[in-house]
Amino acid sequence: MKLNEKQLQDFQKKFGNILNERDIITDHDTIAPHLVDWVGNISGSSALMLTPRNSEQVSKILRVCHEETIAVVPQGGNTGSVASGIPNGEIILSLEKMNNIISIIPEDYSITVESGCILSQVQDAAQEASRFFPLSIGSEGSCTIGGNISTNAGGISVLKYGNMRDLVLGLEVVLADGRIMNNLKRLRKDNSGYATKHMFMGAEGTLGVITAACLRLFPKIENKVTAFASLSNLDATIQLLETLKSFSGELLSSYELIPKIGLDIALKYGDELVSPISDPQEWNVIIEYSDTKNNDNANDSLEYALGNAIEKGLVCNAAIASSLSQAQNIWKIRKAIVEHQPKLGGEIKHDCSVPVSSVPEFIRSTTQKLIDYLPDVRPVPYGHIGDGNIHFNVCPPSNYDPDTFKQNTEEIREIVYGNANSFGGSFAAEHGVGQIKKKQMLNYKDEVELQLMKDLKNLLDPKNILNPGKIF
Numbered sequence: 001m002k003l004n005e006k007q008l009q010d011f012q013k014k015f016g017n018i019l020n021e022r023d024i025i026t027d028h029d030t031i032a033p034h035l036v037d038w039v040g041n042i043s044g045s046s047a048l049m050l051t052p053r054n055s056e057q058v059s060k061i062l063r064v065c066h067e068e069t070i071a072v073v074p075q076g077g078n079t080g081s082v083a084s085g086i087p088n089g090e091i092i093l094s095l096e097k098m099n100n101i102i103s104i105i106p107e108d109y110s111i112t113v114e115s116g117c118i119l120s121q122v123q124d125a126a127q128e129a130s131r132f133f134p135l136s137i138g139s140e141g142s143c144t145i146g147g148n149i150s151t152n153a154g155g156i157s158v159l160k161y162g163n164m165r166d167l168v169l170g171l172e173v174v175l176a177d178g179r180i181m182n183n184l185k186r187l188r189k190d191n192s193g194y195a196t197k198h199m200f201m202g203a204e205g206t207l208g209v210i211t212a213a214c215l216r217l218f219p220k221i222e223n224k225v226t227a228f229a230s231l232s233n234l235d236a237t238i239q240l241l242e243t244l245k246s247f248s249g250e251l252l253s254s255y256e257l258i259p260k261i262g263l264d265i266a267l268k269y270g271d272e273l274v275s276p277i278s279d280p281q282e283w284n285v286i287i288e289y290s291d292t293k294n295n296d297n298a299n300d301s302l303e304y305a306l307g308n309a310i311e312k313g314l315v316c317n318a319a320i321a322s323s324l325s326q327a328q329n330i331w332k333i334r335k336a337i338v339e340h341q342p343k344l345g346g347e348i349k350h351d352c353s354v355p356v357s358s359v360p361e362f363i364r365s366t367t368q369k370l371i372d373y374l375p376d377v378r379p380v381p382y383g384h385i386g387d388g389n390i391h392f393n394v395c396p397p398s399n400y401d402p403d404t405f406k407q408n409t410e411e412i413r414e415i416v417y418g419n420a421n422s423f424g425g426s427f428a429a430e431h432g433v434g435q436i437k438k439k440q441m442l443n444y445k446d447e448v449e450l451q452l453m454k455d456l457k458n459l460l461d462p463k464n465i466l467n468p469g470k471i472f
């Protein structure tokens, strides 16, 4: 849907009855950053962006849109990885100005926020109240709670605290026709019928606009211990995970796979990073323990578990960070892999999951299939292995023409996602479907489940005005 000049003026007038002039944005330079996804692969278009300041305004906007069949794309921080917030001519409904912390109730371990709050703002507010909000992702300084809920964001703490879905107690959602669903409750238990709030989590803005959320908080973390361990082989990654869980239980909060090729990328291109150990092997992991007690408990427990894993031959070498800067160096390596991978001549990104116990075989067989397809191709499988979530990114052979490599995108995606599917896995572990994985949705989603999703979409948004063209 492209707006012509007359429609644009018409819309400005309609929304002028609802919003202040400064919240109706037509300036191209202001809108431009909202039209490109952060990966830079997909760009869109929009002549109009609305920035409401409260739920009532969102409700009135959607009532007009519903009556007149005008499509909108909800947007938070625009850090999504599957271009689900990129408009294709539709109006952008940005929640960025709805960024108030509504309340924190420490005794209930809950925080209620408007959906445009930046994730790090919520983490900080929890910290100030001697509480902890565990969602932790690389974009936490820019992404919003509304976006986190709508993508059911994951990140490095899922192992201990679950996905965003597990952190939501209640929601306020504006439906496509403008009605406000108020489920903003602080309850841990509420079995009064269907769990409707869950429909909007992971829905990528296609079923309703989330305007506020009540989130779970946890006891404040007083001590974190970070380690980097080199493993004897790929199978040892899962055996070590089991060892850590059985020795230390709830202390284990992150477990991330770092392949040697990823470490090399980080050390070569990252800013003054050093290898945490002198002889890294092919497969390495970052381990983090989090403790609510400020004593040696976490450190001792990790040291003991790693010692046991060395004795069993699972771990060749390991280093426990003895200072904040050493711990930061380890986590910067993880971040640098994401940032600098394209410098290997391009990359084809994948976000998939398989059952945790299948990860080693999945990595081996996918790598073999990729090599059969394109000899010397360089897979970089890394990430949240503790949850079975692997970012199986693929870089071209050295000195390979990047454009020629890009032309193989569809085939390579099919190899990786097809293989994940054969392990009972998912082609969309934590980033969603958006515009990028619609084909996989048709190929791999259970037919009945897909139809149920379409029925739900029809029921909640019969005129298809909420983020059309995404997911399906």
Ligand SMILES: Cc1cc2nc3c(=O)[nH]c(=O)nc-3n(C[C@H](O)[C@H](O)[C@H](O)COP(=O)(O)OP(=O)(O)OC[C@H]3O[C@@H](n4cnc5c(N)ncnc54)[C@H](O)[C@@H]3O)c2cc1C
Residues within 6 Å of the ligand: 038, 073, 074, 075, 076, 077, 078, 079, 080, 081, 084, 085, 095, 115, 116, 136, 137, 138, 139, 142, 143, 144, 145, 146, 147, 148, 149, 150, 151, 152, 153, 154, 155, 156, 203, 204, 205, 206, 208, 209, 210, 211, 338, 430, 431, 467, 470
């Ligand atoms: C460096 C980096 C690291 C990342 N690491 C991770 C990671 O570890 N784990 C992970 O899961 N993701 C990760 N991401 C992806 C991204 O940050 C998450 O998907 C995040 O949750 C998106 O939030 P956002 O506010 O930017 O949403 P946007 O990109 O603005 O929108 C995403 C989707 O949500 C919808 N939406 C946004 N706000 C609302 C609302 N209020 N109501 C209804 N729908 C809405 C949009 O329409 C769109 O479909 C990373 C991204 C970057 C750039």
